[in-house]
Amino acid sequence: MKMYLAGEWVDREQKIEVRHPFDGLLVDTVPQATRDDVERALAAAVEGARVMAKVTAYDRFLMLRRAADVVLSQKSELGRLISLEEGKTLAEGEFEVTRAATTLEVSAEEAKRLTGEMLPLDAAPGAAGKMGFTLRVPCGVVVAIAPFNFPLNLVCHKVGPALAAGNAVVLKPASNTPLSALKLIEILLAAGVPPLAVQCLTGAGGEIGTALCQDERVRKITFTGSVEVGKKICAVAGLKRVTMELGSNSPLIVLDDADLNKATDSILASGFGNAGQVCISAQRIIALPKVYDELLDRLQPKVEGLTAGDPMHASTRMGPMIRESDAVRVEQWVHEAVAQGARLLTGGSRRGTLHEPTLLADVQPNMRISRDELFGPAVGVTRAASVDDAIRLANDSRYGLSAGLFTQDLDAAMKFARHVECGNVHVNWGPAWRADLMPYGGLKESGLGKEGPKYAIQEMTETKTVVLHLPPD
Structure with a gap:
């Protein structure tokens, strides 16, 4: 052209x-x-x-x-x-x-x-x-x-x-x-x-x-x-x-009273859409102890069920990354996190530009896959001690674009809305949601x-x- x-x-x-x-x-x-x-x-x-x-x-x-x-x-x-x-x-x-x-x-x-x-x-x-x-x-x-x-x-x-x-x-x-x-x-x-x-x-x-x-x-x-x-x-x-x-490394907080089916669906949509190449992609999943293990148990098979491959095929659920160098970077960050103590539950490998949908557990805030913007198809799950600790972890970032929270507690939702340092906050959905008419920044x-x-x-x-x-x- x-x-x-x-x-x-x-x-x-x-x-x-x-x-x-x-x-x-x-x-x-x-x-x-x-x-x-x-x-x-x-x-x-x-x-x-x-x-x-x-x-x-x-x-x-x-x-x-x-x-x-x-x-x-x-x-x-x-x-x-x-x-x-x-x-x-x-x-x-x-x-x-x-x-x-x-x-x-x-x-x-x-x-x-x-x-x-x-x-x-x-x-x-x-x-x-x-x-x-x-x-x-x-x-x-x-x-x-x-x-x-x-x-x-x-x-x-x-x-x-x-x-x-x-x-x-x-x-x-x-x-x-x-x-x-x-x-x-x-x-x-x-x-x-x-x-x-x-x-x-x-x-x-x-x-x-x-x-x-x-x-x-x-x-x-x-x-x-x-x-x-x-x-x-x-x-x-x-x-x-x-x-x-x-950029961003958007957090998604899951509290004890969360609807876990809805939360896992949201993580799938927010974390892996466009192979994670979305500036408001859910990258840091922060869960309280009561739901931490169950969240992982429900989430793992859904991530494993994502069909990654040729985007021109109608059955493909996730396509490649834009450049092979970006897929290499995601693979390196995942392996680095595992070497530092994170658990790889599924994914973690790539073929050319196609990186597998990846789920990591026990991710610590100081790991690069948590601190920096991944911009790829992997999410890391971190344990928080309380609502206040979850908000502290969400704010422990140089970024502040979008955040999500799952809860049925109105008081917790309003605390999240007031205190999470992001331009967009979502209650009972993930951070990767945008209506094109809304203020966004x-x-x-x-x-x-x-x-x-x-x-x-x-x-x-x-x-x-x-x-x-x-x-x-």
């Missing part, structure tokens, strides 16, 4: 290969963008921002509404493309397409709700006869840097709100998974988005991503990815608005700002205050 730049689909002699994570077969190629392409994209985006600032809210709504309809109508094709480039199962790929359509739909609706507020200026001393109100205006040029793990929906979470707010957007999709993002650009253009309002550059983030983020013409950066890359972006960004959706090193179209639009617009100095009555 070609990349979209300054109103044209362009190619370059140097290519990036997009390969199917399961078998390494070539899916397609995309151009390797250069620094000159960055300059051209930004110059076009500046002009595109001027064009978008004149587009009415209703017309922005129509563009995104039409795009949402087309995305949904192409669910099978787009879902298959996601599975080919990312390694999701076919069911997961199609589900992501459905979510992406919803994200665009909600963004379209929010385009009609951009309002300011009246200011009671006569409530200030000496302000008789003054009338004030605020306007919400677009930032201008938004740079959107997307990850590989949700290559369509997380792109929609950035591009949809940016366009709904009246901005131009320069998109840099992940090098492993650029194809569904490029298809989205085709759909947006066909839906009526002005040609200069969107750019899509394919290439290495270390080169073109840095060049985009440090440019003064950019007024807003929205990034999803690792903590380390997020810190580098913030270091070069300068005086810009930034949204950082970063983390605390501590899990990031800055919020996603969800309504909340992203707030961060992609500026507030302008207008004061009318009226004559006295």
Whole structure:
């Protein structure tokens, strides 16, 4: 495929290969963008921002509404493309397409709700006869840097709100998974988005991503990815608005009165969806002594029953990891934990990019598989002495994105909600749950700002205050 730049689909002699994570077969190629392409994209985006600032809210709504309809109508094709480039199962790929359509739909609706507020200026001393109100205006040029793990929906979470707010957007999709993002650009253009309002550059983030983020013409950066890359972006960004959706090692607490059938189903869904490559994947299971052994007894056969293999087969429940190096890392962390005293109940091995669904017991908080972000198909179960100890263990992390708790005790649930240091908390489900319209973002090193179209639009617009100095009555 070609990349979209300054109103044209362009190619370059140097290519990036997009390969199917399961078998390494070539899916397609995309151009390797250069620094000159960055300059051209930004110059076009500046002009595109001027064009978008004149587009009415209703017309922005129509563009995104039409795009949402087309995305949904192409669910099978787009879902298959996601599975080919990312390694999701076919069911997961199609589900992501459905979510992406919803994200665009909600963004379209929010385009009609951009309002300011009246200011009671006569409530200030000496302000008789003054009338004030605020306007919400677009930032201008938004740079959107997307990850590989949700290559369509997380792109929609950035591009949809940016366009709904009246901005131009320069998109840099992940090098492993650029194809569904490029298809989205085709759909947006066909839906009526002005040609200069969107750019899509394919290439290495270390080169073109840095060049985009440090440019003064950019007024807003929205990034999803690792903590380390997020810190580098913030270091070069300068005086810009930034949204950082970063990593986590999400905890899930199981109390003595938990519904263990529901808890184990949740751990299966939260811990192994997309081969664990989800920033809110359940990684640290923290259980109280009374239910600890029974939880493991119920959970082990369910993990063993996960069918891992070729994601293009309808019967496959879990696909490969995106790169073999990531599967190697997960395997190493699992073996390291076992060497330090954890019990391997099932899994622990890999074949190429395919790592077995893995369950570990007796994991200690100081083990790397507990302290750092695994981003792979393994969960570790840790014993806690009490509710307070479980909350302490959950908070013993530099991350704070999402957490889950299973209990029937309302007081315990509210204590969890108040005291667990995460941006999203879930009672009686796991941490890997998200409605695309809700505010979504983390605390501590899990990031800055919020996603969800309504909340992203707030961060992609500026507030302008207008004061009318009226004559006295």
